[in-house]
Amino acid sequence: MEQREEPDSGPGPTTCIAVVVLVAASGAVEAISFTALDHVFAGVMTSNLALLGMAIGHGGGTGVASAALALAGFGAGAGLVAWVTHGREEVATHWPARVMFCLTGEAVLLAVGAGVWAASGGAPGAVARDALQCGAAMAMGAQAAAMVAAGRAAAPTTYLTGTLATYIVRGVGRTRPDGWVPARLGALIVGAAAAMALRRVAPAWAGALPFVLVAAATLTAARPLLLHRSAGGERQA
Template sequence: MEQRERPGDGPGRTTCIAVVVLVAASGAVEAISFTALGHVFAGVMTSNLALLGMAIGRGRGTGVASAVLALAGFGAGAGLVAWVTHGRAEVATHWPPRVMFCLIGEAVLLAVGAGFWAASGGAPGAVARDALQCGAAMAMGGQAATMVAAGRAAAPTTYLTGTLATYIVHGVGRSRPDGWVPARLGALIVGAAAAMALRRVAPAWAGALPFVLVSAATLIAARAVFRHRAAGGRQA
């Protein structure tokens, strides 16, 4: 039976599913970013900092530029979301309106990127690659900050190293570990695999996958919001 989202509860099943879908979107963005947009990641800044250091050490200006673009885009996206949300929301059951607004903004940004990707037939030129890389990183920075702003009703969706470590440490000896963690880890793999499969069979459409997934996650999360409001109206 589906878990209800009631005041005082943790995130319900619907909200958890939305998080999983956002992780799949992150996997799709990372696959496209690394393989087609300069061999850097859009949302994993730890790796990009290491890649930046390696590029500097090897004297490769192209690698430096790609890493800096990704870092700048991520920072811009996260900073913009921090300004819109004004910090953390203390809602445990669903995502507040400002969080939903930021997800819609991310979907719009990804839609614009998908349009440019399709126009290039899935093979953007150097200038377009730089713009798409920065845009993808901005989307991932915004998504990461949005999940921080969502507080207890969310979980990391763009970087899962800490999630995996926490699951292993806290899961050892527990009879009922959090089943949503393997779901999120699997979603990252599925999203990346789906993006690569689309690049192979329909390259012009691969850029649309992140937009579709973020839009789906937003709609799923909106269902939890409407449910919460309906429950509040009945209680009133």
């Protein structure tokens, strides 16, 4: 008899939760980056391009260097992930193994940054700030590219302007909007608020929050991938 393939129904709740947790991690990174690392963003390159133009127009060398450093780090992270995930499998129910590998690398990078942050007591010097800014931007670039590589099983996690606009347009157009969008928007706020609260009550530990969230998201997203591989093994048997 001819074997039928199961329909590609899209990501399940577990994968959607992992996306929400990654958004919270982005919020935490952006809060720390903007308030403690020379007032630039780690993942929002539209704003950094505007900040770069403002710094050039104002004649501020420090602002130019900070924005350029963030742009370079983001580009390096995104480019590396694009290279690693090239030729990935196309799935809509889970994140491919190469994407998971890249997110694990992001978690390691954030863990190193958390260690540097803790060693400085939450108040890094100029050189450490530059290194942390570049590392944070690289992590966000890697995360953004990983979500692009994951395709239909993922969603933007480092920039939500388009997500918000699409949600509004679909709502006005009376089509069914993505019910996970409010959760992602809320997670961005919660992640940023949690990072700022930690900076206030336990400055040395604030840098650990993004690592914890990315690690949690990666572990959460691993379950659908393992289930998919297990099901594939059973079909072959």
